[in-house]
Amino acid sequence: MAATQGQGIDDILLNISPTGQSALGLVLALIMYGVALDLRVADFVAVFRRPAAPLAGLVAQLLVLPAVTWAITMALQPRPSIALGMMVVAACPGGNISNLITHMARGNTALSVSMTGLSSLLAVVTTPLNILFWAGLNPHTAALLRQVSVEPLSFIGSTVLLLGVPMVAGLLTVRYLPRLADRLRRPLQILAFVFLIGFIVAATASNWRYITVFAQSVLPFVVLHNAVAVGLGWGAARVLRLDEADTRALTIEVSMHNSGLGLALILNQFDGLGGAALVAAGWGVWHLVSGWALAAWWKRRDPASAREQGAA
Template identity: 45%
Template sequence: MNIDDVVLNFTPGSLVALNIVLGLIMFGIALDTSVDDFKAVAKAPKAMIIALVAQLVLLPAVTFALTLLLNVQASIALGMILVACCPPGNISQVLTYCSRGNVALSVSMTAVSNVVYIFVLPISLAFWGSLHPTARELMHQVSLDGWQMLADIFLIIGLPFFAGMLIRARWTRLAERVQPYARWISLLGLVGFIAAALIGNWAIFMAYIGVVLVAVFLHDAVALGLGYASARIGGLGVRDRKAITFEVGIRNSGLGLGLVFAFFGGLGGMAVVAGWWGIWDIIAGLAVASFWARHTKKRADAAATAPPGRSRGERSERIETTGSEDAE
């Protein structure tokens, strides 16, 4: 059977559970977000502009081209486009921290991006999906309701996000205590949910994973590489490059999976792509973050042998902020 004709088993109760997990993720992000984060972006908008252009314009466009190059089935192509149109995932901040990147910038970018994506996601998906030579047939079959998707995205992303920000503004200490638990519980809940969805449809997953593996691997590598290249071409320092790499490369595929079941009836190719992306994204992200952390530590250790006339601290700081002495 063609993967475009496969529908995954998914109960309405499971969809409600997924939406709760996604809402908790956004709530956790908001508990770590303040108005000052938005002000910081306004004062130094260059990094934010680079990240938004890379996410909103370049990533969907490159993904579109990649689906044509790989010549994947229509549902897989639409699944890849959907993931590319999703907002960044909250694990991007964890990975930025692990890689010794600019965590403050990552938090600010994730906050702004998620607000923007409430309105942009339905438009972007409709545009690129309808433009695709084979995936557009699937778009026509489901008669995607942009306004309904906007309402659902607002309930899943917007409402928990603004509620979390309100709590952070009024009860800062409470937010600081709750936020770490909300972040990790929601992340584990999402990973567990994706794993359960794949296990519950194991026969379908195993039948088509060979087709999806290469597509997701290349797509994820392209997304991470695009984030890094955009930041480097934009002249940003190493720590900012790390933040933007994960901001662009880590997508909220859990939201994408929820949209697959809400608007596309659990369409096989889309669901398998979104589900496997959610797992592989974490694996690839942790690998990149670990490599960067080790590399940065080696550079910092090398700074101890700084030549006369330049202090160790100055050399180390120059490496971490400007990247002018970094070979990354």
């Protein structure tokens, strides 16, 4: 790919007004508050009853994928903002859409919900730490962090605040105001989704001249990155010899991240760095495509039958 095209991606900065920054903070809070409203104690009890599968998935998702992502960026040397976007997405927890996709794929939906809940809780700490650690190990993204003036302690503190406060508020609402939680859950999730789609559309419209650059310079990395995540989830399940329903849940959960959270973080914490934002937005679209494709394939195969064929 031409260096001028890649550099064009790096040069994109999505300028956001102070009002826009405040709106982004609100969207980020809504995302995490909405996630917390979906969490139930029973989901976590299920994890402790059968810990091998969810723990393997969390290790693959929160530890292995960020490390592999760093290795990919070092080997393939994408432009710095693209590499940073990949690392941000890899550091994000699972997204709630994975629960629906797992259900459609006839996988273990309870396992998917448990993993999403746990990864979302852990993300308050793991997301900023993974971003700073792995981006700091790549000299190109480390330079980019300095360029956009990301101070490690400030970044960790502000991210914990942005993610942790709404998460705690959501958990408290579920615990003490369950009826209010039931009323707010769906509207808030829809509202956060609409806001994020609005930011994606606005960013695309204002940078339409880069759409060809995106297709050539960003999309291949998004597709490869997602394929690696699919392979990690499936591989972790096979190593543990999980049954077919658990394998499907693990594969989908590891490969479907909360890219909306990643996009909001990039816009809010990284000065709207366009290349990174395009990676997060592109992942948000592509993981739906790959997830639906997996679900369509697995939906036609009964988990029990698939397990028997695999054992034969």
